[in-house]
Amino acid sequence: MIRFENVGMRYGMGPEILRDVSFHLAPGSLHFLTGPSGAGKTSLLKLMFLASRPSRGLITMFGRDIATLPRAELPDLRRRVGVVFQEFRLLDHLTTYENVALPLKIQGRSEDSYRADVKELLAWVGLGERMTAKPPTLSGGEKQRAAIARAVVAQPDVLLADEPTGNVDPEMGKRLLRLFIELNRLGTSVLIATHDHALVEAAGAPELMINGGRLTVRG
Numbered sequence: 001m002i003r004f005e006n007v008g009m010r011y012g013m014g015p016e017i018l019r020d021v022s023f024h025l026a027p028g029s030l031h032f033l034t035g036p037s038g039a040g041k042t043s044l045l046k047l048m049f050l051a052s053r054p055s056r057g058l059i060t061m062f063g064r065d066i067a068t069l070p071r072a073e074l075p076d077l078r079r080r081v082g083v084v085f086q087e088f089r090l091l092d093h094l095t096t097y098e099n100v101a102l103p104l105k106i107q108g109r110s111e112d113s114y115r116a117d118v119k120e121l122l123a124w125v126g127l128g129e130r131m132t133a134k135p136p137t138l139s140g141g142e143k144q145r146a147a148i149a150r151a152v153v154a155q156p157d158v159l160l161a162d163e164p165t166g167n168v169d170p171e172m173g174k175r176l177l178r179l180f181i182e183l184n185r186l187g188t189s190v191l192i193a194t195h196d197h198a199l200v201e202a203a204g205a206p207e208l209m210i211n212g213g214r215l216t217v218r219g
């Protein structure tokens with residue numbers, strides 16, 4: 001589904017922060033991405049979301065070499081990938097409900113077909129009472145949960161989550177992990193970058209570890 005072969009990445013003329021990174025995310029897999037702060041976890045996720053380009057190596061997504069992918073095909077590819085970035089990227093002029101429903105609206109679905117599902121998902125992530133609030137009035141943890149709900153609502157082929165439990169208490173962290181596991185059970189390949197070892201241990205999924213620019217797989 002997503003394959004990296006000897007991928008290297010640097011910012012501008014800086015040093016290579018990822019070196020000879022090779023791995024494969026199979027359909028329906030669940031992995032964690034760990035490593036010290038500054039190791040390159042976010043940079044790796046950006047490569048997978050096609051927000052950055054590698055400086056060398058091969059990346060294929062859904063069987064396509066991203067180096068030769070026509071620009072016009074990028075939006076379709078990105079729609080198959082749900083992302084939770086650390087800065088959330090919610091739209092401030094839309095309500096929480098509208099933000100979360102947006103991927104379904106973009107797919108051209110009628111609101112009648114998804115209204116109940118979106119409300120149920122919002123209740124599940126503890127935002128049942130905040131559906132009509134706009135992002136500037138949400139707490140950090142509420143924004144994070146809204147961003148997670150938006151990323152999972154359309155059951156993407158791949159979910160990439162960067163520190164998805166960084167702003168919530170341990171109980172909510174466990175609840176969100178159950179959501180990711182359920183999504184994974186329904187067929188989504190899930191990759192969660194985290195510093196939260198309790199989360200990694202609770203799920204017992206394999207770990208992609210980045211250190212010194214190199215990636216190793218454990219489990």
Ligand SMILES: Nc1ncnc2c1ncn2[C@@H]1O[C@H](COP(=O)(O)OP(=O)(O)OP(=O)(O)O)[C@@H](O)[C@H]1O
Nearest residue numbers: 011012014017035036037038039040041042043044
């Ligand atoms: N836009 C950028 N321009 C230049 N250097 C960058 C840029 N973004 C990140 N870096 C550098 O690349 C390295 C990897 O950063 P990255 O954010 O990928 O690490 P991380 O593992 O996600 O860290 P954290 O756990 O703290 O979020 C760091 O040394 C960082 O300073």
